[in-house]
Structures are given as structure tokens and as C-alpha cells.
Amino acid sequence: MSAMLQQPTAPGPTATGRRGSLFRAExxxxxxxxxxxxxxxxAVLGWLGAVAIGxxxxxxxxxxxxxxxxAAMEQAIADExxxxxxxxxxxxxxGDNPEVFCGPPLDASxxxxxxxxxxxxxxxxxxxxxxxMAFAAGAAVLxxxxxxxxxxxxxxxxxxxxxxxxxxxxxxxxxTKIGVLVAATALLGVVAQAAxxxxxxxxxxxxxxxxxxxxxxxxxxxxAQGRSVLLTVLAGVIGFGLANLIRNTGAALGxxxxxxxxVENALRIYDITLERWxxxxxxxxxxxxxxxxxxxxxxxxxxxxxxxxxxxxxxxxGLVVGAFAVVIVGVGVLLFAxxxxx
Numbered sequence: 001m002s003a004m005l006q007q008p009t010a011p012g013p014t015a016t017g018r019r020g021s022l023f024r025a026e027x028x029x030x031x032x033x034x035x036x037x038x039x040x041x042x043a044v045l046g047w048l049g050a051v052a053i054g055x056x057x058x059x060x061x062x063x064x065x066x067x068x069x070x071a072a073m074e075q076a077i078a079d080e081x082x083x084x085x086x087x088x089x090x091x092x093x094x095g096d097n098p099e100v101f102c103g104p105p106l107d108a109s110x111x112x113x114x115x116x117x118x119x120x121x122x123x124x125x126x127x128x129x130x131x132x133m134a135f136a137a138g139a140a141v142l143x144x145x146x147x148x149x150x151x152x153x154x155x156x157x158x159x160x161x162x163x164x165x166x167x168x169x170x171x172x173x174x175x176t177k178i179g180v181l182v183a184a185t186a187l188l189g190v191v192a193q194a195a196x197x198x199x200x201x202x203x204x205x206x207x208x209x210x211x212x213x214x215x216x217x218x219x220x221x222x223x224a225q226g227r228s229v230l231l232t233v234l235a236g237v238i239g240f241g242l243a244n245l246i247r248n249t250g251a252a253l254g255x256x257x258x259x260x261x262x263v264e265n266a267l268r269i270y271d272i273t274l275e276r277w278x279x280x281x282x283x284x285x286x287x288x289x290x291x292x293x294x295x296x297x298x299x300x301x302x303x304x305x306x307x308x309x310x311x312x313x314x315x316x317x318g319l320v321v322g323a324f325a326v327v328i329v330g331v332g333v334l335l336f337a338x339x340x341x342x
Contacts, residue, residue, distance in 0.1 A: 026180045035149050047195050058122040058207040069116035077108050122208035124200045128221050131196050136228030136287050139192035140235035143185040147239030152249025170337045189232030193225040227287050234325045241328030276310050286317030
């Protein structure tokens with residue numbers, strides 16, 4: 001007689017275990033995507049290049065710079081005076097009124113040497129808002145590319161089909177992918193704004209002015225940076241939604257280019273009042289402090305001091321861009337849940 005030893009069988013994966021591991025698996029797949037790594041690496045190199053350019057562009061004017069600026073100003077004043085003398089001679093010869101023909105006499109006391117200095121120190125207080133807007137635009141473009149390639153590569157490799165054998169719930173799969181993307185693009189937006197602050201303080205320390213920052217510096221800058229993070233997330237979601245609809249990264253990027261380069265310009269030409277609802281306009285309005293004004297020059301009359309305008313507020317910008325993202329992603333998720341993907 002012989003006894004057969006039977007090894008206990010390991011329990012199979014439970015639904016709870018699959019749900020917990022799905023998010024970790026998607027995070028790993030996201031961070032391991034080679035193209036995303038390349039995009040992030042290029043962004044880091046771009047930041048280093050921008051810092052290097054800033055360090056070489058800004059500096060405190062030296063005594064030689066001031067002397068050269070003063071000489072340039074004196075030469076400009078002499079040229080203006082010579083031109084006026086020639087103009088007065090021509091006016092007298094033509095019998096015209098010199099004051100009307102040549103304008104008022106030159107007032108050299110209004111000229112400043114500072115206006116002729118070709119270099120200047122970096123001023124963080126005046127550059128903070130513009131820098132935050134520039135980094136917001138760069139992060140939004142990067143997020144759009146990341147969102148598009150994140151799902152586009154899944155369709156190209158058909159790995160999303162294989163994933164459904166592990167987790168059959170399509171909504172769970174798509175929701176997890178969107179959640180990973182939102183977390184990643186939010187982190188990207190925060191890092192981008194932190195990179196701008198780091199760059200600003202580096203330039204301020206080495207080639208900047210020592211003027212104290214104004215009291216309202218942070219109260220104006222931080223809300224704009226927070227809205228910049230929101231724009232980055234929404235841009236990534238829109239890129240994801242387009243690629244999911246078309247099932248191809250390159251085609252999604254092509255659709256985005258056609259929309260911004262052709263469709264929006266055509267709508268502006270057709271009816272200027274439509275500009276208030278365009279994606280690019282509302283994206284700018286979302287980030288820009290206080291929103292943006294859209295002037296209607298065609299409606300201006302002779303008795304108006306300025307043309308009428310429409311104010312696109314931060315709230316409207318966020319709602320419109322958010323609506324674009326929700327509709328594009330919602331349609332894609334709905335089709336993914338219902339149509340055949342094999």
C-alpha cells in the first residue's frame with residue numbers, strides 16, 4: 001500500500017485581489033511606457049535648457065553697459081535734433097507751420113538711460129505670471145501627448161483586449177486607466193509649476209534683482225498655478241478620449257492639429273462671437289488671472305471709446321474645457337463598453 005501526498009491547492013485570485021492589483025498593474029504599465037519616459041526626459045532637458053538660457057540672458061548692468069547706453073542715448077538725441085533742424089528748414093521753404101509740420105521741440109529730459117541698456121536683471125515679481133502661463137501651456141501639451149499615447153498604444157498592441165481576459169469588466173478597466181492618467185497628469189502639472197518656481201528662484205538668486213517680492217505675490221500666483229494643474233489634467237483626459245475614440249495615437253494627434261489649426265480659425269472667421277466657446281480660448285481663460293476679454297471690433301461705433309467685449313471668466317473656461325473632456329471621454333467609454341473590440 002502506498003500513500004499519495006496531495007499538496008493543498010492555492011486559492012484562486014478573488015475579485016477583490018484583481019481589483020487591487022489592477023490599479024498597481026496599470027501604474028506599472030504607465031511608468032514603463034517607453035514613449036512616456038522619452039517625453040518626460042525631453043521635458044527635463046527643456047527645463048535645463050531654459051534655465052541655461054535665462055542665466056546667460058539676464059544679468060545686472062555693469063558700468064560699461066551704462067556708459068554704452070548713455071552714449072547710445074546721446075547719439076539718438078543728436079539724430080532727432082538733426083532731423084528736426086532739417087524738418088524746420090523744409091517747413092520754412094514750403095511756407096508751412098513748423099510746429100504742425102515737424103511737431104513740438106524735442107524734450108531730452110524725458111529720455112532715460114535705462115531704456116537704452118540692452119541687459120537687465122531677472123525680475124521674478126513681473127515674470128511670475130507669464131512664466132506660470134508658459135509652463136501651464138507646455139504641461140498641457142505634454143499631458144495631451146501622454147494621454148493619447150497611453151491608450152493609443154494599448155489599441156495598437158491589442159493589449160487592452162488581452163487585459164479583458166483578466167478583468168472582464170470593461171468599465172472597470174477603462175475607469176482604472178483614466179484614474180491612473182488623472183493622477184499622473186495632476187502630478188505632472190504640480191511638478192511643472194514647481195519647476196517654474198525653482199527656475200524663477202534660481203534666476204533671481206544668480207542674475208536677478210534683490211527687490212523684495214510684493215505682498216500679494218503668492219495670493220495671485222498660487223491660484224493661477226492651481227488652475228494650471230487643472231488644465232494639465234483636462235488636456236491629458238482630452239488626448240486620452242480622442243485616442244480611445246479613434247484607437248490610434250497618430251490619428252488622434254492629427255485630429256487635434258486639424259481642430260486647432262483649421263476648425264477654430266474657420267469658426268472665428270465665420271462668426272467672431274463663436275470664439276468665446278472655442279477650446280483654446282477657454283483654456284487660456286481658465287489659467288489667466290481674471291479671465292480674458294474678447295473684443296468685438298466689428299461692433300464698434302464712432303461714439304465708443306473702446307469696442308464692446310465679452311469677458312471669458314476662469315469659471316467659464318474651466319466649465320467649457322471640462323465639458324469637452326467629459327463628452328469626448330464619455331462617448332469613447334460608452335462605445336468601448338458596447339461595441340466589439342476584437
